[in-house]
Amino acid sequence: MSEVLQNHLSKSSAPNSQNRSVDVVVVGGGIVGKACALGLAQLGLQTIEIAPDLGQNVPNPQGTQWGQRIYAFSPSTQKLLAHLHLWDAIDHGRLQPVRDMRIYGDRGEKNDQLHLSAFEAGTPQLAWIGEANLIEHTIDQASRFQNKLERINDVVEKIYVDADGSTLHLKNGGSIRAQLVIAADGANSPIRNELGMSVSEESYSQSAVVINWLCTYPHLETAFQWFLPGGDIVAMLPLPGKQVSMVWSTSPENANDLLKLDQAQWLDQFASIAHGAIIKQLGELTLNSTPAAYPLRKIRAKRFIGPEASPKVVLIGDAAHVMHPLAGQGLNLGLRDVAVLLNILGKRESFRSPSDIVLLRRYERQRQGDTSALLWVTDKLKKLFSASSNTERQLRNWGLGLVNKSHFIKQRLIERALGEIDFE
């Protein structure tokens, strides 16, 4: 995208003639964009979703090889998927409920650990672990039968915003006019950039290496996380059967080296970290997917609606916020954006258009708190466990043990991880 155009451009100032006009356009074909587009169409709004990866429906994952992108889905995500009539259509044989979380400090001492338990919190599970494709496939299936939703396999090249709405110009030609544009176009959000919406951004100088493993001991429906000296974090998330999905956050150089390891070298790695605790817990691990690495950063858009002078565009998902994956919450947070937006648009008074400023401000207000709190907590935890002084090391490990003894704090932590949303 080359041209930055914002504020009050009149409809006629957009170069090409308009081909189409709808209530809402969702830009982006990740899980957040797909869920949002489906939900809007279910509200009865004429919706178009545009992304370059909408050409083919995502196939239903099958067999013993599990998809590479594995996520922890929180109960708030489950609630949204149920609201969209998707939850019961998902193949639950490929979803693993998490009943316990065990988090270990970096000194290897017995008391440096935090145990969160669904049983103690009085909830059936803390989260579910499953493949991104499983959710995407189910959304794709439902979208095929939704006559208010049209999907266009294309790239948005330009956006012109005026007092009545926006005009989007597509790479393959043609333009679309919408009252409201929802940017779900990911961390580098071209729409956000084009409108000049500012962000605060920080690299963690880490990459996350993800791999699925077969293990010889049962994982006990437990998600494990080890903080390692130097700031690395290894999470092992349970999958159905004797399988786990690893997320190892480490320096980009080490991530590069890890990607090249063979099976035997991996076992040596596991023996040498966390005092061998990973192998003691899960037994022998056998590679069950191709490894991949993702750079990690923190991004927060200053405003979630824009452009400043006449907001007609809403940011959701990674376009609005990106966080460290140590809490497994980025997607869940993005889907809470969707839930709030659907609630607000679903309840709007009949005289308000979908891009009415009152509604957009309501959305922004409701999402600021949840986003700031999660970004703050994950950021502080990441930094506390990267700090190298002895004092900080003692403090963080002592802190884990202390929190572990407080039922009250643990209950609050679990409430935050479950995420609250309500549909009226």
Ligand SMILES: Cc1cc2nc3c(=O)[nH]c(=O)nc-3n(C[C@H](O)[C@H](O)[C@H](O)COP(=O)(O)OP(=O)(O)OC[C@H]3O[C@@H](n4cnc5c(N)ncnc54)[C@H](O)[C@@H]3O)c2cc1C
């Ligand atoms: C290692 C790792 C592990 C993670 N684990 C978890 C977890 O366990 N739980 C959790 O909740 N979150 C997790 N996350 C976060 C999660 O991956 C993201 O928050 C989520 O994928 C964001 O989804 P999205 O739909 O907003 O963006 P994306 O999935 O990035 O989708 C963006 C979409 O926009 C489209 N697009 C871009 N530009 C244009 C354009 N110009 N025109 C049209 N379309 C465009 C793209 O093609 C794409 O379809 C993890 C992240 C990492 C890195």
